[in-house]
Amino acid sequence: MGEEVKLFRTWSSPFALRIVWALRIKAIEYETVFEDISNKSPSLLQCNPVHGKVPVLLHNGRPIAESLVILEYIDEAWKQAPLLPVDPHERAMARFWAKFGDDKVLGSIWSVFIKQGKEQEEAMVPAMENLKFLEEELKGKKFFGGDTIGFVDLALGWLANLIGLLEEIVGLKVVDGEKLPLLSAWMQEFGDAPIIKDNWPARDRMILKFQALRDATIAAASK
Amino acid sequence: MGEEVKLFRSWSSPFALRIVWALEIKGIEYEAVFEDLSNKSPLLLQYNPVHKKVPILVHNGRPIAESFVILEYIDETWKQVPLLPEDPYERAMARFWAKFCDDKVLTSIWSAFIKQGKEQEEALVAAAENLKFLEKEMKGKKFFGGERIGYVDIVLGWLANLVSIFEEIVGLKIVDEGKFPLLYSWMQDFAEAPIIRDNCPPRDKMIVKFQALLDAAIASSSSSSK
Numbered sequence: 001m002g003e004e005v006k007l008f009r010t011w012s013s014p015f016a017l018r019i020v021w022a023l024r025i026k027a028i029e030y031e032t033v034f035e036d037i038s039n040k041s042p043s044l045l046q047c048n049p050v051h052g053k054v055p056v057l058l059h060n061g062r063p064i065a066e067s068l069v070i071l072e073y074i075d076e077a078w079k080q081a082p083l084l085p086v087d088p089h090e091r092a093m094a095r096f097w098a099k100f101g102d103d104k105v106l107g108s109i110w111s112v113f114i115k116q117g118k119e120q121e122e123a124m125v126p127a128m129e130n131l132k133f134l135e136e137e138l139k140g141k142k143f144f145g146g147d148t149i150g151f152v153d154l155a156l157g158w159l160a161n162l163i164g165l166l167e168e169i170v171g172l173k174v175v176d177g178e179k180l181p182l183l184s185a186w187m188q189e190f191g192d193a194p195i196i197k198d199n200w201p202a203r204d205r206m207i208l209k210f211q212a213l214r215d216a217t218i219a220a221a222s223k
Numbered sequence: 224m225g226e227e228v229k230l231f232r233s234w235s236s237p238f239a240l241r242i243v244w245a246l247e248i249k250g251i252e253y254e255a256v257f258e259d260l261s262n263k264s265p266l267l268l269q270y271n272p273v274h275k276k277v278p279i280l281v282h283n284g285r286p287i288a289e290s291f292v293i294l295e296y297i298d299e300t301w302k303q304v305p306l307l308p309e310d311p312y313e314r315a316m317a318r319f320w321a322k323f324c325d326d327k328v329l330t331s332i333w334s335a336f337i338k339q340g341k342e343q344e345e346a347l348v349a350a351a352e353n354l355k356f357l358e359k360e361m362k363g364k365k366f367f368g369g370e371r372i373g374y375v376d377i378v379l380g381w382l383a384n385l386v387s388i389f390e391e392i393v394g395l396k397i398v399d400e401g402k403f404p405l406l407y408s409w410m411q412d413f414a415e416a417p418i419i420r421d422n423c424p425p426r427d428k429m430i431v432k433f434q435a436l437l438d439a440a441i442a443s444s445s446s447s448s449k
Contacts, residue, residue, distance in 0.1 A: 050323060050356055059312075062312055064312070064315045064319065065319060066319050066322055070315070072315065072318060073311055073312070077311045088296055088299040088300045089282075089287070089296070091296070091299065092287045092292050092293070092295065092296040093287075095292045095295060096288060096292050099289055099291070100273060133273055
């Protein structure tokens, strides 16, 4: 009896991409359901009534939402190519950094992206502080997971793609190779890793999308 | 060789209280280090340089911060009286609801407490919607963990204690027994469980603290221009 694995995603969601990577790394067969966020399917709303968002993983008919929850589930349900370390303290460190990525790094980078002028300069301060913590964490390691891609790499993976895009749109260097050499190198390594490289969303489409998001956010803020 | 377990906490932090409850439920011996958050110790800053907050669990000299992360670590390190279920899907559900409790329930109820006027009205609406999801989740269960207190109960535990304090201070009903009967009775059962009852911060001190926080918020919002 085959296992039924379905992933509800959009073409661009960085959160859903985490699950694509995890499923690929573990070589799990799955069906993709692409959602249009402006026109959510009844299936999506039924599977994720609380948030109505992607990603949602459906495994043998049972839905799981929230990307970090899904990653932990995948790691527990399929034991090959583990994403989290074995040692409880190291697992705690991995969970800590993944949470830091979502709670702090993501928001601070987004602030730099959607602001202008002095506000943008001020937003750079916490963003740089956060990135420096990540730089520290990479000392002596190729990936956050060590020699191979792990849980934290997947959680932070959006950096490897989105930073370059956002820098291009706003004309600002956020991850400077001189100031953040390890993070810079990680972005290359991660971005070029076979499973990751083959699954980035189309660059030109992303530029259009994020340019439009920035414009709309700035317009709304100036009202 | 004894294990050295230290918990950095404050007298009132609901996040640190989660760890107190978990350690007590599992019968783990530990030393509590009370921090004055207006005057953080060098040790706290050394153990949690990223967030500089409590709780921090230090186990055999190695620190762990962030209450969810600490709870999972405790559950993986001390196997007695498990907090999370065994089945991966049930574990995923527990993690999902815990995240929902912090991201949505806590923030909306905090807003309902600390804001005024229209913002408070909107926060109350959001809180009610969020509470409805929890009410549904409680069907057929005494605790979120089932027959006994588990991970989600510990994460949501602040509700059983803080909500009545908030309600008293602002004179508003947030968890109405008529609208949320299961949640309401869960709040009673949880608060009365021996370990929880014996480990709650003093109510009068809490009222003073949160009244002061509200007064400060009102003062700063009326003095700033919009």
